[in-house]
Amino acid sequence: MPKYETTLTARETVAEGTMAFHFAKPAGFKFEAGQSMNVSLIDPPETDGKGNSRSFSLVSALYETELVIATRMRDTAFKRVLKSMPAGGRVSLRGPAGKFTLDGADARPAVFLAGGVGITPFVSMSRQAAHDRLARDIWLFYSNRRPEDAAFLDELAALPRRNPRYRFVGTMVEMAKSSRPWTGETGFLDRAMLERHLKDLSASVYYTAGPPGLVEAMQKMLADAGVDDEAIRTDEFFGY
Numbered sequence: 001m002p003k004y005e006t007t008l009t010a011r012e013t014v015a016e017g018t019m020a021f022h023f024a025k026p027a028g029f030k031f032e033a034g035q036s037m038n039v040s041l042i043d044p045p046e047t048d049g050k051g052n053s054r055s056f057s058l059v060s061a062l063y064e065t066e067l068v069i070a071t072r073m074r075d076t077a078f079k080r081v082l083k084s085m086p087a088g089g090r091v092s093l094r095g096p097a098g099k100f101t102l103d104g105a106d107a108r109p110a111v112f113l114a115g116g117v118g119i120t121p122f123v124s125m126s127r128q129a130a131h132d133r134l135a136r137d138i139w140l141f142y143s144n145r146r147p148e149d150a151a152f153l154d155e156l157a158a159l160p161r162r163n164p165r166y167r168f169v170g171t172m173v174e175m176a177k178s179s180r181p182w183t184g185e186t187g188f189l190d191r192a193m194l195e196r197h198l199k200d201l202s203a204s205v206y207y208t209a210g211p212p213g214l215v216e217a218m219q220k221m222l223a224d225a226g227v228d229d230e231a232i233r234t235d236e237f238f239g240y
Contacts (some may be wrong), residue, residue, distance in 0.1 A: 001038070001094045004029055008089045009066060015151040018117060020059060020070040021082060023091065033061060033128040034102065034121040034207075034235075037095030039069065041081055048077040055097070057120040057209075057235070059152075061127035067093070070151055072117050100207065100235040102129075102136075108231075109137035109204040113189060113218045116144060118210025118237050123152050125207075130163040139167045139197065139204075143189040143214075146178035169197055191221050201225045209235040 004026035014020045031037070040053040056069035073079055100121055102110060112122045122140055129138055140159075144150040153170065160166050171185035171193065172178065185193060194201060206227065208218040215236050222232055 001097055002028070004093045005042075005090060006067070006093055008085050008087055008091065010087060011083070011085075014070055015153070016148045018070060018072050018149075018151045019083065020068055020151075023067045023069075023093070025065055025067050026093065029067065029093070029095075031058060031062065031096035032101040033058075033124040034100045035096040035098045036100075036121075037067070037069075037093050037097065039082075040092040040094070041078065042090045042092055044077070044081045046077045046081060050076070050078065052078065054078055057098075057100075057124070057237075058096070059120050059123045061124050061131060063128070063131050070117065070120050070123075098235070100209070100233060101125075102134075103205075106205055107136060109139065109198075111194075111198065111204045111206045112138070112140040112142075113206060113208040114140065114142045115189070115210030115214040116149070116237075117151065118208075118214065118235070119151055119156070121209055121235060122207070123156070126156060126159055126163075126166065129166065130159055133163070134165070137165050137167075138163070139169065141169045141171070141189055141194070141197075143171050143173065145174040146172055147180040147182050148178060167197070169193070189218070191225050194221075194225075202227055202231075205231045205233070207233045207235075210237055212236045 006024045006026050010022040012020050036055050036057045038055045059070050060068040114122050157168050215234050
């Protein structure tokens with residue numbers, strides 16, 4: 001993969017415990033929506049046994065002028081350094097990588113199944129589809145504990161206004177612990193929920209991303225519903 005050096009331009013909190021980091025887009029860095037990149041710290045003040053590099057899905061779309069990632073802020077050396085890095089701090093990038101992308105030759109409806117920070121590749125895909133006025137039906141099912149934990153929730157819920165072929169279904173599983181109002185689905189993302197919104201589960205192609213347990217559960221649910229293996233794409237997010 002090509003290697004680039006760039007700088008941090010900004011950071012922001014996008015949900016409780018989740019931050020987004022913005023980097024200047026190096027000249028020549030080209031990617032597809034849904035791909036990832038490797039971020040390496042340069043001469044960090046601290047490190048740990050997992051090293052100074054991590055891979056992240058890109059949140060930004062192709063047309064945007066910066067590269068953005070988002071991550072849960074666990075207490076690790078890498079994330080402590082990233083969180084405290086001032087604007088202008090240097091990092092090294094490698095990428096893009098991955099095949100978790102929309103197939104332009106596939107006209108079937110695309111159904112995105114995301115949990116938690118697994119939303120990141122779908123933000124990129126959804127933004128790009130709206131920008132390109134993609135002539136394809138897209139459904140995003142997004143599961144979180146509470147609205148407070150759901151990164152990019154407001155943006156994703158509003159996207160159908162920009163893309164009439166895009167549908168958003170959010171679901172919360174711990175609303176009793178939330179202080180925010182919510183009028184969407186509640187409970188775990190399951191076959192019954194999909195069937196309430198989709199006419200024919202076997203007619204779509206599915207993309208699922210998030211923690212390994214969620215991805216495995218989605219694969220099993222889809223297989224039990226009769227969805228062929230070739231119609232299921234996965235991207236597992238391991239905690240670090």
